[in-house]
Amino acid sequence: DNARKTVLGGYIEIVEGFTVGNFYGMLVFSFLNASSQAAVETLFIMLLADPKGYAVDERSLGRSSGNLILVDLLVRMVAAAAAGPAYDKIGRRGMVSLGFLILSLGVFMMPSMPNIWPSLAIARVLFGAGGTIASLAPLVADYIVDEDKGKAAGFVTISGSLGAVAAVFAVNLLLSAHITLVAIHQYTAIYVLICSGLVVFLLSSRFRTDHGNVSLSEPSAGAVESIESSSSIAKHPWILLGYVIGFISVGEMFLSASGLVMWVKVKYGAESQEGSIRATQLMGIVYFMVLAAGGFYGYAIDRISLFKNVAATLALSLIGMLIIVLVNDVESYVTIFGLMIWGVSISGLAGLTSVSYTHLRAHETGRNLVCRLLLEKKNS
Numbered sequence: 001d002n003a004r005k006t007v008l009g010g011y012i013e014i015v016e017g018f019t020v021g022n023f024y025g026m027l028v029f030s031f032l033n034a035s036s037q038a039a040v041e042t043l044f045i046m047l048l049a050d051p052k053g054y055a056v057d058e059r060s061l062g063r064s065s066g067n068l069i070l071v072d073l074l075v076r077m078v079a080a081a082a083a084g085p086a087y088d089k090i091g092r093r094g095m096v097s098l099g100f101l102i103l104s105l106g107v108f109m110m111p112s113m114p115n116i117w118p119s120l121a122i123a124r125v126l127f128g129a130g131g132t133i134a135s136l137a138p139l140v141a142d143y144i145v146d147e148d149k150g151k152a153a154g155f156v157t158i159s160g161s162l163g164a165v166a167a168v169f170a171v172n173l174l175l176s177a178h179i180t181l182v183a184i185h186q187y188t189a190i191y192v193l194i195c196s197g198l199v200v201f202l203l204s205s206r207f208r209t210d211h212g213n214v215s216l217s218e219p220s221a222g223a224v225e226s227i228e229s230s231s232s233i234a235k236h237p238w239i240l241l242g243y244v245i246g247f248i249s250v251g252e253m254f255l256s257a258s259g260l261v262m263w264v265k266v267k268y269g270a271e272s273q274e275g276s277i278r279a280t281q282l283m284g285i286v287y288f289m290v291l292a293a294g295g296f297y298g299y300a301i302d303r304i305s306l307f308k309n310v311a312a313t314l315a316l317s318l319i320g321m322l323i324i325v326l327v328n329d330v331e332s333y334v335t336i337f338g339l340m341i342w343g344v345s346i347s348g349l350a351g352l353t354s355v356s357y358t359h360l361r362a363h364e365t366g367r368n369l370v371c372r373l374l375l376e377k378k379n380s
Contacts, residue, residue: 012148012155023152025199026139027159029096032195033135035163039188040107040127042171042283044068045261046276047111047181054116058266064116065258071121072128079132092137093200099134100196102126107189111182134196154296157347161291168287172280175273260286260339267330278330285336289343317345 005014007023014023045065048056056064087095106126113119144152174184261279268275323338 008155012152013145014143015145018143022143025201026143026152027155028195029137029139029199030156030160031163031166032100032192032199033131033163034160035167036103036107036188036192037131038164038283038287039167039171040110040185041258042168042261042280043181043184043188044110045258045265046279047185048116049265050181053111053181054120056116058269061262061266065262068116068121068124069258072124075125076128076132079129080136083133083136087136096134096137097196097200099130099132099136100192100199101130103130103134104189104192104196106130107185107192111185158291161287161347164287165284165291168280168284172277172284175276175280178273264330282330282336282339285339286343286346289340290347293344293347313345316341320345 005016005018005020006012007014007020012023014020045061047053048065049058049061054064083095083099103126106123106128109123109126110120113123140149140152140156171184174187260282264279264282265272265275268278320338320340320342323341324335327334327338329335
């Protein structure tokens with residue numbers, strides 16, 4: 001059957017060989033991944049400051065959380081380099097399953113470790129590595145035709161934002177009901193394990209081996225070769241831009257969660273339950289704006305210059321953060337306005353990262369470096 005396969009009433013066309021179920025699996029995947037990450041990042045600072053948790057005082061909270069997040073980020077870099085080639089060898093189902101399994105184990109361990117170093121750090125490492133492994137499946141790049149990648153990325157951003165909003169809302173409800181942080185972590189891990197089964201089922205198609213000029217018939221490169229390849233192709237300005245966007249996007253995601261929660265906790269007092277609830281409310285505002293702007297960015301990526309999208313996104317990010325820093329008041333409506341602007345910028349970075357000209361497949365086989373990169377803008 002060579003008929004065009006589309007979803008959403010013909011709005012988005014799927015690459016031949018993939019299914020409508022794969023497309024909706026991609027959206028469920030985005031929801032699950034974003035909701036689990038948002039829940040844990042929102043709870044992490046609370047867990048450190050909780051007298052029944054790790055009881056870190058306000059003076060040490062920033063240093064302790066920063067060191068743990070730094071370890072997390074370093075592990076994510078290593079995991080990404082190793083998992084890319086592993087996806088080509090093992091396939092989508094196995095790697096996504098492995099990622100969510102490791103992530104769930106880390107979430108289960110976080111609230112019950114005997115100390116911060118090295119026990120909690122190990123749990124954080126598992127969480128970061130699992131989340132990275134699960135996130136690396138290039139679903140938009142594989143499933144969607146080039147002309148519709150921007151629109152698809154918009155729906156992925158919307159789905160992920162819904163997951164983040166739902167997670168923060170659920171955490172807020174559980175905290176208001178005086179559910180312990182240990183129990184909330186356990187609920188999150190169980191949720192990830194159950195939902196990951198549905199995701200793996202929906203993503204059950206194998207990677208295609210005949211798309212364009214990409215061939216996976218030869219052995220894929222190892223982690224070191226992948227890093228060398230990435231460094232080499234980064235000489236191209238579009239590719240370098242993609243790396244920079246990805247770096248900024250990850251940084252903003254961590255800052256929007258851990259940084260915002262820590263700021264509110266310090267303002268209210270590290271042990272304040274009211275501060276924890278207020279932090280989840282502000283996080284909800286940020287993620288709601290990510291959700292609200294997701295569809296617009298998906299439309300804009302396909303129709304407006306990439307440079308204009310990047311410039312607008314970074315400008316909004318700077319404006320939003322400046323407002324928050326200058327007002328420095330967790331109760332102010334002006335702060336909420338700044339958070340809304342910041343949320344819009346995070347939505348833009350997420351959408352750009354999903355479909356940027358560099359966020360597509362690149363493989364190094366035993367003899368050849370084979371790259372399929374969208375290096376020309378539409379209608380150029």
